[in-house]
Amino acid sequence: xxxxxxxxxxxxxxxxxxxxxxxxxxxxxxxxxxxxxxxxxxxxxxxxxxxxxxxxxxxxxxxxxxxxxxxxxxxxxxxxxxxxxxxxxxxxxxxxxxxxxxxxxxxxxxxxxxxxxxxxxxxxxxxxxxxxxxxxxxxxxxxxxxxxxxxxxxxxxxxxxxxxxxxxxxxxxxxxxxxxxxxxxxxxxxxxxxxxxxxxxxxxxxxxxxxxxxxxxxxxxxxxxxxxxxxxxxxxxxxxxxxxxxxxxxxxxxxxxxxxxxxxxxxxxxxxxxxxxxxxxxxxxxxxxxxxxxxxxxxxxxxxxxxxxxxxxxxxxxxxxxxxxxxxxxxxxxxxxxxxxxxxxxxxxxxxxxxxxxxxxxxxxxxxxxxxxxxxxxxxxxxxxxxxxxxxxxxxxxxxxxxxxxxxxxxxxx
Amino acid sequence: xxxxxxxxxxxxxxxxxxxxxxxxxxxxxxxxxxxxxxxxxxxxxxxxxxxxxxxxxxxxxxxxxxxxxxxxxxxxxxxxxxxxxxxxxxxxxxxxx
Numbered sequence: 001x002x003x004x005x006x007x008x009x010x011x012x013x014x015x016x017x018x019x020x021x022x023x024x025x026x027x028x029x030x031x032x033x034x035x036x037x038x039x040x041x042x043x044x045x046x047x048x049x050x051x052x053x054x055x056x057x058x059x060x061x062x063x064x065x066x067x068x069x070x071x072x073x074x075x076x077x078x079x080x081x082x083x084x085x086x087x088x089x090x091x092x093x094x095x096x097x098x099x100x101x102x103x104x105x106x107x108x109x110x111x112x113x114x115x116x117x118x119x120x121x122x123x124x125x126x127x128x129x130x131x132x133x134x135x136x137x138x139x140x141x142x143x144x145x146x147x148x149x150x151x152x153x154x155x156x157x158x159x160x161x162x163x164x165x166x167x168x169x170x171x172x173x174x175x176x177x178x179x180x181x182x183x184x185x186x187x188x189x190x191x192x193x194x195x196x197x198x199x200x201x202x203x204x205x206x207x208x209x210x211x212x213x214x215x216x217x218x219x220x221x222x223x224x225x226x227x228x229x230x231x232x233x234x235x236x237x238x239x240x241x242x243x244x245x246x247x248x249x250x251x252x253x254x255x256x257x258x259x260x261x262x263x264x265x266x267x268x269x270x271x272x273x274x275x276x277x278x279x280x281x282x283x284x285x286x287x288x289x290x291x292x293x294x295x296x297x298x299x300x301x302x303x304x305x306x307x308x309x310x311x312x313x314x315x316x317x318x319x320x321x322x323x324x325x326x327x328x329x330x331x332x333x334x335x336x337x338x339x340x341x342x343x344x345x346x347x348x349x350x351x352x353x354x355x356x357x358x359x360x361x362x363x364x365x366x367x368x369x370x371x372x373x374x375x376x377x378x379x380x381x382x383x384x385x386x387x388x389x390x391x392x393x394x395x396x397x398x399x400x401x402x403x404x405x406x407x408x409x410x411x412x413x414x
Numbered sequence: 415x416x417x418x419x420x421x422x423x424x425x426x427x428x429x430x431x432x433x434x435x436x437x438x439x440x441x442x443x444x445x446x447x448x449x450x451x452x453x454x455x456x457x458x459x460x461x462x463x464x465x466x467x468x469x470x471x472x473x474x475x476x477x478x479x480x481x482x483x484x485x486x487x488x489x490x491x492x493x494x495x496x497x498x499x500x501x502x503x504x505x506x507x508x509x510x511x
Contacts, residue, residue, distance in 0.1 A: 001496070001497060001500050002496065002500070007417060007421070010421055011424075014424070014425060014428065018428060018432070019482060021432060022478050022482070023478060023479075025432075026478055027432060027435060027478075028435075028437045028440075028472050028473075028478065029431050029432055029434055029435050029436060029437055029439075029440035030431070030432045031472055031478045031481060031482060032431075032437060032440050032441060032444065032465075032468065032469055032472055033428050033431050033432065033440060033444055034482065035465075035468045035472070035481060035482065035485045036444050036448070036465050036468070038485045038486075038488075038489055039461065039464045039465055039468060039485070040448060040461065042488065042489060042492045043457070043460065043461045043464065045492065045496060046492070046496070047457055049496055049499055049500070052503075053499065053503055056503060056506075056507070057506075088454065088456075089453070089454045131507075138454075139417075139453065145503065145504070145507050146507060147507040148507060148508050148509060149507065149508065149509030
């Protein structure tokens with residue numbers, strides 16, 4: 001039911017006082033004034049109710065989750081955007097309601113804003129969001145409504161396997177036993193399922209899961225050894241970023257490391273800045289140790305870009321650049337390509353060498369590169385080349401609209 | 415503070431209305447005072463029409479109690495109507511309507 005504000009309560013009190021005066025002095029004018037306040041309160045209530053109903057029925061919620069098939073206890077990032085037709089004179093706030101079995105709280109947002117928050121689903125089974133809570137107010141009334149039917153998408157949560165503790169399988173398929181009972185054997189196990197994307201290997205489609213949900217799902221494997229990813233943090237320079245952007249970037253990186261450690265039995269951490277390796281933490285399962293390695297990071301002074309010491313990766317890429325023009329220019333570019341190819345074989349880059357050593361040390365099958373991808377990206381090109389040389393899957397996490405060096409397997413927006 | 419100041423002005427206006435004692439003058443003055451009190455005057459003619467009707471009831475009855483009782487009944491009916499609308503909106507919000 002709608003609630004009166006302090007203003008309405010004061011008007012009602014004034015009306016009652018006038019009604020009392022009307023009785024005492026038998027004044028029709030006082031009775032009219034008292035009655036007019038009653039009419040006023042009813043009129044404003046009717047208007048507020050009509051506006052609120054129009055607002056509620058025009059409300060649409062678009063909710064995106066990082067994963068819809070998850071393990072019990074895993075973190076899920078939720079982005080919710082609510083749009084509605086805003087009646088004049090009304091203030092509107094909306095709060096997303098996480099599933100009842102989830103921990104985490106959604107922020108309060110206005111219409112057209114996107115609320116981003118993280119939840120952990122603590123109970124297995126199918127679950128859904130609780131909808132949204134719409135709160136609206138004008139100077140005279142306020143109202144809150146829990147709209148439960150705006151609850152898409154549904155989530156499917158697999159339980160944490162209790163058998164793992166006794167199986168002795170400590171280095172593969174952590175928490176995956178419920179979805180892949182073969183994980184106790186040697187070989188890759190299923191880390192998670194995700195919707196099929198164009199370009200995925202059809203051999204990784206899980207037909208049973210796809211038939212059940214009528215949508216193609218592919219298996220994400222942990223890898224043959226360990227299954228722990230290498231998380232690479234590329235620090236931006238202070239010229240290319242501001243404190244707010246860097247704070248958000250740090251939060252994304254910390255969340256990613258925490259998730260990698262909790263959901264995959266650990267991860268390796270490498271912090272780079274331009275052509276330098278600042279910190280390296282191979283194969284850790286201790287979140288505290290990883291957070292210590294991440295602590296105190298800040299935008300750096302601009303480094304010397306690596307395009308002056310390109311190494312074999314960049315030179316090979318430059319040699320493959322498309323040749324335009326014609327005549328003299330074409331022959332010149334062709335000759336340049338030959339020269340670059342020759343230098344690519346001979347060129348040595350200390351950074352590429354150090355990365356090669358680090359990659360050999362971590363024995364990861366997957367590299368997650370977190371970068372703001374601003375300014376010089378020559379060091380990223382070298383890193384990606386080294387990872388691909390070792391047959392690793394490279395996933396780059398970068399802001400939307402940034403240019404990523406070629407050769408990566410997937411790009412995720414942060 | 416702005417709201418408090420305006421409410422004080424409203425109270426002052428009401429003292430003036432009671433002091434006037436004339437029903438027609440009170441009606442006109444009340445319409446002006448409440449118009450000044452409001453920020454958003456959309457739908458105000460509807461309110462004026464309801465007030466004129468209420469003043470007519472007072473003038474026709476020549477009593478104080480009867481119009482106030484009628485208003486109280488209207489208040490209860492309005493409350494019930496709003497409750498019904500709210501119930502239907504709750505059903506819709508739960509996806510049952």
